[in-house]
Amino acid sequence: MEELTVEHGGISLAASYSPAGEAAIVALHGAGEGTRDAELYGHLHELLPPAGIGVATFDRRGEGESTGDASRGRFDVQVEDALAVIDAIDAQRVGLWGISQGGWIGPLAAAASDAVAFLVLIASTGVTPAEQMMYAVEKQLRLAxxxxxxxxxxxxxxxxxxxxxxTRAPEPDEQLAAELWAGIDEPWWGQVWLPPTLLDEEGLRLWVEEMDFDPRPVFARVRVPTLLFYGEADSWTPVEPSVEAWRTARGDDVEIVVIPEAxxxxTLPDGSLAPEYTNRLVDWVVRRAG
Incomplete structure (x- = not known):
C-alpha cells in the first residue's frame, strides 16, 4: 500500500492507495468517522486489488492527517477533495464508492466531472438530510x-x-432554547442530533446548506454506470423512498440491490458483511471497470 499526499487548494489530504491494474475506486466517507484507516474500508483493500482494481482511501479534510477546516457537512468541499484524489492516483478509470453521506457526494461528483467513471453507493438516501434524520431518530430511539x-x-x-x-431565525425563541438546553440532561439526547443551543448566523447557514440538500435533481444528472446497495433493515436511511428516488431519476439505468436483514x-444480524454485497461488488466493478 502506498501513502500519498494530495495537495490542492492550499490543503493537504493524506491518502492510502493500493494500486492494481488500470482501474481503481476512491472511497468516500459517511457522516461519521472520516479517516482512511476506518474499519469500514478494510474489505475494499482486501477484495478489490486481488481482482485488479486499485483502492484509495483518504482522511477527510480537517481530520486525521489531512489539513484544512473540518468539512463533514460541506458537500461542495467534499466533492472537490474526492476529485482531487481521483486526479492524484495512477489509474485510467476511477470510480467512487460511497456510503450514507458518501451516497450523496458520489452523485454530486459524477454530475460535476467526467473524471468519475462509475459509482458504487451504499444507503444513498433519496430524501433530504432533514427528512432522513426524522426517520433515523425514531428508529434509533426505538432500537435503544x-x-x-x-x-x-x-x-x-x-x-x-x-x-x-x-421561519423565525435568527430571532431567538426562548422556549425552544430552554428545551434544547434541558434536553442535554435526558438519557436519549445523544440520539436526537440537535445542537444544545440556538444557532448563530454562520451555524444557520451551515445547517441549511446541509440539512436542506435535495439529492433527487442530482441523481437525475448522473450519467455513469451506478450500482446501489441498500440494507432492508436500515435504521438510518428510509429504503423505499430512496429506491423510488433513484428509479424516478434514472429508471432502469441503475442496478439496485436490496439485501434482506442487512x-x-x-452487516447482517451476526455482524458479518452480507456475502451478496461483497460478491456483487467485486463482480460488478470488474465488469464495469476492469
Missing part, C-alpha cells in the same frame, strides 16, 4: 428501547427546531 412518549417528544423537538430555522452498513 425508548417508548412512544420519548419518540414523540424527540421528533417534535426536531420539528420545532427546523421550523425555527426556516443494516445501514450492509
Amino acid at each position: 428501547g425508548y417508548g412512544d412518549d420519548v419518540v414523540a417528544r424527540a421528533l417534535e423537538l426536531r420539528r420545532r427546531f427546523e421550523d425555527w430555522v426556516h 443494516e445501514h452498513d450492509l
